[in-house]
Amino acid sequence: MTTLRAAAAAALLAAATLTAPAAYAQTSPAAEQVQRPARFVGASTATTGVLVLPLASADQLDTRGAALNDSERTAVSNAIAAAAYEFSAGSRLALRGIGGWTQILLVGLGTDAEARTYERAGAVAGRALLNEDAAITIVTTGLDTDAVANFATGFGLGQYRSDLYHRREREPSALGQVTFVADASGEAERAYASRGRALIEAMAWTRDVSNEPANVLYPETFVSRARAAFGRTPGVNIQVLDVPAMRRLGMGAILGVGQGSARPPRMMIVSYRGQGAPTQPVVLVGKGITFDSGGISIKPNAGMANMRMDMSGAASVTGAVLALARSRAPVHVVAIAALAENMPDGAAIRPGDVLTAMNGMTIEIMSTDAEGRLVLADALSWTEANLDAAAIVDVATLTGAVGTALGDDYAGLFTRHDALGEQLEAAGAATGERLWRLPLDPSYASDTASTIADIKNSGEGGAGAGTGAHFIGEFVSRDTPWAHIDIAGVAWSGANDWKPAGSAGYGVRLLERFVRDFQPIEAEAAPAQ
Numbered sequence: 001m002t003t004l005r006a007a008a009a010a011a012l013l014a015a016a017t018l019t020a021p022a023a024y025a026q027t028s029p030a031a032e033q034v035q036r037p038a039r040f041v042g043a044s045t046a047t048t049g050v051l052v053l054p055l056a057s058a059d060q061l062d063t064r065g066a067a068l069n070d071s072e073r074t075a076v077s078n079a080i081a082a083a084a085y086e087f088s089a090g091s092r093l094a095l096r097g098i099g100g101w102t103q104i105l106l107v108g109l110g111t112d113a114e115a116r117t118y119e120r121a122g123a124v125a126g127r128a129l130l131n132e133d134a135a136i137t138i139v140t141t142g143l144d145t146d147a148v149a150n151f152a153t154g155f156g157l158g159q160y161r162s163d164l165y166h167r168r169e170r171e172p173s174a175l176g177q178v179t180f181v182a183d184a185s186g187e188a189e190r191a192y193a194s195r196g197r198a199l200i201e202a203m204a205w206t207r208d209v210s211n212e213p214a215n216v217l218y219p220e221t222f223v224s225r226a227r228a229a230f231g232r233t234p235g236v237n238i239q240v241l242d243v244p245a246m247r248r249l250g251m252g253a254i255l256g257v258g259q260g261s262a263r264p265p266r267m268m269i270v271s272y273r274g275q276g277a278p279t280q281p282v283v284l285v286g287k288g289i290t291f292d293s294g295g296i297s298i299k300p301n302a303g304m305a306n307m308r309m310d311m312s313g314a315a316s317v318t319g320a321v322l323a324l325a326r327s328r329a330p331v332h333v334v335a336i337a338a339l340a341e342n343m344p345d346g347a348a349i350r351p352g353d354v355l356t357a358m359n360g361m362t363i364e365i366m367s368t369d370a371e372g373r374l375v376l377a378d379a380l381s382w383t384e385a386n387l388d389a390a391a392i393v394d395v396a397t398l399t400g401a402v403g404t405a406l407g408d409d410y411a412g413l414f415t416r417h418d419a420l421g422e423q424l425e426a427a428g429a430a431t432g433e434r435l436w437r438l439p440l441d442p443s444y445a446s447d448t449a450s451t452i453a454d455i456k457n458s459g460e461g462g463a464g465a466g467t468g469a470h471f472i473g474e475f476v477s478r479d480t481p482w483a484h485i486d487i488a489g490v491a492w493s494g495a496n497d498w499k500p501a502g503s504a505g506y507g508v509r510l511l512e513r514f515v516r517d518f519q520p521i522e523a524e525a526a527p528a529q
Contacts, residue, residue, distance in 0.1 A: 126158020135176035153196030198326035206319030210503035214291035260348025265340035287396035288314030295368030316507030401464030403489030414469035444470035
């Protein structure tokens with residue numbers, strides 16, 4: 001019996017060595033993301049172009065609207081009254097035909113003076129002016145340095161375009177410069193350059209790879225895009241496990257997911273250690289299913305096109321490390337992208353099959369559409385075996401159930417460690433990428449119990465998000481601070497006032513803030529399950 005099992009396992013792993021067809025159709029984006037040239041000045045004499053006024057009340061028009069002459073200021077005041085504009089956070093009012101200005105854009109700041117308020121207001125302005133060719137003047141006098149930098153960061157985030165394959169006639173050089181007028185312009189520029197610019201670039205990279213179609217973005221090209229993005233960034237090391245390497249390590253779970261596809265899986269480990277950073281890293285692990293057909297448990301056609309974004313977790317953890325590395329943050333962080341394509345060819349795994357993960361745990365497959373937790377099982381097993389992690393956070397578009405529970409307002413947070421959960425919730429509140437903690441109930445163990453293997457990959461009953469989190473947690477030691485974030489309800493959406501349709505890049509800002517602010521977690525007794 002042992003010999004038969006070994007032979008079956010060898011055949012299963014060998015099937016994953018299929019290589020991609022040499023003549024697979026390729027395409028490339030028609031246009032790249034281009035940021036407007038930005039500068040920070042103490043005063044501006046501009047009287048034309050676009051004028052942006054971030055305002056919390058009409059009273060601020062006299063000071064922040066100093067660029068306006070008396071008649072222009074009167075016209076703006078009358079427009080505010082006529083529109084009953086209330087300056088609520090993130091609201092906007094566009095005015096045209098006033099003086100020599102192409103447009104005067106009012107952006108509400110509300111009464112909540114927090115970093116996320118200014119960043120979101122900036123994003124609203126950036127999105128509203130996405131197609132504006134004229135020079136833009138943004139007056140932020142009276143705001144402190146951090147608020148100016150956050151508004152500028154938001155503006156850059158709002159300028160992102162998701163129309164990667166549209167033909168654009170406008171040349172990048174036609175984009176007008178954006179000028180930020182600030183009291184302490186030098187300090188504001190340094191604050192923006194030290195963190196904001198890197199965050200804009202990392203968010204653009206994350207959204208780009210998430211929005212890419214699956215014929216362009218698959219495990220091998222994800223790795224190539226990441227290597228190109230990091231380049232020679234100091235403190236960064238990239239390790240990639242291919243199929244032979246994963247086979248030697250016994251990673252039967254991720255290999256099993258990928259064996260139905262002509263594009264082989266990869267596991268990418270990106271390590272960044274800044275100057276003065278601690279020895280123990282914070283480890284971020286991301287689900288990277290570059291296309292999810294559901295496998296043999298095939299999905300319905302409706303909405304399947306969005307499954308090109310089922311690698312959003314891997315994109316976000318990689319993007320978070322990119323932002324930290326490019327800004328030379330004094331942190332030690334590792335991103336692990338577990339990359340595979342889930343397809344239903346003749347070699348694909350079936351419901352009822354049994355796979356063996358790297359840590360030796362056996363998994364009964366109940367649904368091949370519960371594949372994200374399988375690739376994470378091997379990624380977490382590798383983490384446990386190779387890294388002395390201060391904390392582990394995995395991020396995944398794991399379940400539709402979390403969207404049913406929380407909609408698109410929150411990502412689901414699961415953890416056995418209260419102190420870690422509190423740090424993540426604080427980072428979510430600070431960035432506006434909000435988390436809602438859900439239970440890891442002991443009953444989930446019986447829901448995922450298998451009669452033939454150690455565990456099954458899909459639970460019984462209605463707690464789909466919870467049983468998925470429980471499954472993942474079984475591949476992490478109880479002593480290791482660990483959290484699971486299910487972003488299936490928030491990773492992508494239609495257009496809104498601060499982003500275009502497609503990827504939200506959710507998790508990059510949350511994780512960047514979390515890692516920067518991370519405090520070591522004392523050992524605590526995790527509940528038995």
